[in-house]
Amino acid sequence: MSHILNFGIPKGSLENATVDLFKKAGWQISISSRSYFPGVDDAEMNCKLIRPQEMGRYVERATIDAGIAGRDWVRENEADVVEVCEMVYSKVSRRPxxxxxxxxxxxxxxxxxxxxxxxxxxxxxxxxxxxxxxxxxxxxxxxxxxxxxxxxxxxxxxxxxxxxxxxxxxxxxxxxxxxxxxxxVPVLLANRASWADPWKREKIEQIATLLKSSLAAEGMVGLKMNAPADKVELITRMLPSLKTPTVSHLYNSDWLSIESILSEKEVRQIVPELIKLGAQGIIEYPLNKII
Ligand SMILES: Nc1ncnc2c1ncn2[C@@H]1O[C@H](COP(=O)(O)OP(=O)(O)OP(=O)(O)O)[C@@H](O)[C@H]1O
Ligand SMILES: O=P(O)(O)OC[C@H]1O[C@H](OP(=O)(O)OP(=O)(O)O)[C@H](O)[C@@H]1O
Ligand SMILES: [Mg+2]
Structure with missing residues (x-):
């Protein structure tokens, strides 16, 4: 049996930012002028452009299974829907x-x-x-x-x-x-019956996880370096990370490899300190998602 999730994309101020966020999350949504039915490269999804003022109403009535709209309009309409998660972005910034x-x-x-x-x-x-x-x-x-x-x-x-x-x-x-x-802030809404359907719920949760992890990765980078064993304690102490930095052994060597996730803005302050502490082969890499 083929499964389809009907999904509402907010038309208006949040439209471009939402399509860009889906792209980072792994979905290509293409909106052609005058059409209200964007294409999406996922056979399990159908997209519709809907004004955020009406998103709550159509999600509540199960015209669509889920959609994104500003929480302001969901509150205005007092829509009886499941709020799956919030995501902090706006028309041009990442602020509410x-x-x-x-x-x-x-x-x-x-x-x-x-x-x-x-x-x-x-x-x-x-x-x-x-x-x-x-x-x-x-x-x-x-x-x-x-x-x-x-x-x-x-x-x-x-x-x-x-x-x-x-x-x-x-x-x-x-x-x-x-x-x-x-x-x-924009919220991901789900129809109550769709949320109770195991396949639809899993699909909505997949979308929520990937959208949120794409937002979380913005402005964050990975930093990796090698260091002699006696310097690792000092280096790891100064590195911010999600939990604690990862430390692994280099093959046939008493040097160690240290890896951490940090804000891109912190890198310029930290790198000179790392070099002073003896780190070598430092690489910075971009992150698509933090899950
Ligand atoms: N800079 C912004 N201006 C307006 N709305 C914004 C902005 N950033 C985020 N939003 C959110 O977008 C939603 C408004 O969407 P809507 O499509 O109604 O905007 P609009 O400004 O009326 O559209 P339009 O582009 O047709 O003027 C609200 O949930 C609001 O909180
Ligand atoms: O604080 P700012 O960044 O300036 O954004 C706020 C403006 O953006 C929106 O207008 P919109 O462009 O949607 O025009 P509208 O009045 O036609 O809705 C909103 O209604 C404000 O007028
Ligand atoms: Mg407006």
Whole structure:
């Protein structure tokens, strides 16, 4: 019997970053213009492009078995799905996206309580209403179709609740962040029945493991070197690693080989120290995945 997992790729801000991450994880997803059904080089998968705002709904209804969307939209829709894992990436960076309360740069507003009776424009209406209601601050929350920052600049509203990553849009419009309401990262969602199906669950777990291990390997490298036996203790003490560095014997020699995983940024500080301690034949190699 052939098995197929129907998988949702988020269309929009997370689309390219998600396809790039799948590529690192070992899946080639090809999106041709105007088609909402990307090709994938895995006979056990079918991909569909779905707006993250609707991903939770379609996963809940089993239109698709699993998919990736921002946790912000899953919370907004209160979708009844299994959250398999989170992955920290955004449109351009490896940082969470932040939903923030924003006003004009010259506004006197210092906190959410200063917005009693105000009109707030946002794409995230349900979450924003709940946020203010929980604090007993009466506000009028209006749905925005996008380009939300322009509305507070124009005086069409008193404040906005908007997603930000680099902060450049807020800065470019002369706006000011009052406070952060929520951080959001992409999450892998699964339909409850699909998660209960042994084959589908294993497939979803395979995808989760490989996506997460590809993210974990970013910015990390392997470092390998040879050292005389009497220097190994000092060298291993200064090497960071996932557990402890691996030490193995060189054939027909009293020298040892030492191997470790570390952040690429640490290498330039550590290598001169290793040489001083007597390490030789040092090699640095890239890592695709850390599992
Ligand atoms: N820089 C960013 N800007 C907007 N959304 C981001 C960004 N980084 C990550 N996200 C996440 O992407 C999702 C928004 O996806 P969506 O496709 O709705 O974006 P969008 O900005 O509305 O798309 P579009 O490209 O059509 O404007 C949310 O879950 C959000 O948290
Ligand atoms: O903090 P930044 O890095 O500047 O990113 C935030 C901006 O990115 C998104 O807009 P998008 O490009 O999706 O346009 P949109 O308004 O049409 O949704 C979001 O709605 C912000 O406007
Ligand atoms: Mg947008």
């Amino acid at each position: 996206a932040r939903w923030v309360l924003v006003v004009n740069g010259d506004s006197a507003v210092k906190g959410p309580e200063d917005l009693r009776g105000a009109t707030i424009s946002t794409e995230l209406v349900g979450f924003t209403k709940r946020y203010f209601a929980e604090r007993n601050i009466p506000v009028n929350v209006e749905f925005s179709w996008g380009a939300t920052e322009a509305k507070v600049v124009d005086g069409l509203c008193d404040a906005i609740v908007e997603v930000t990553e680099t902060g450049s849009t807020i800065k470019a419009n002369g706006l000011r962040i009052v406070c952060e309401l929520m951080e959001s």
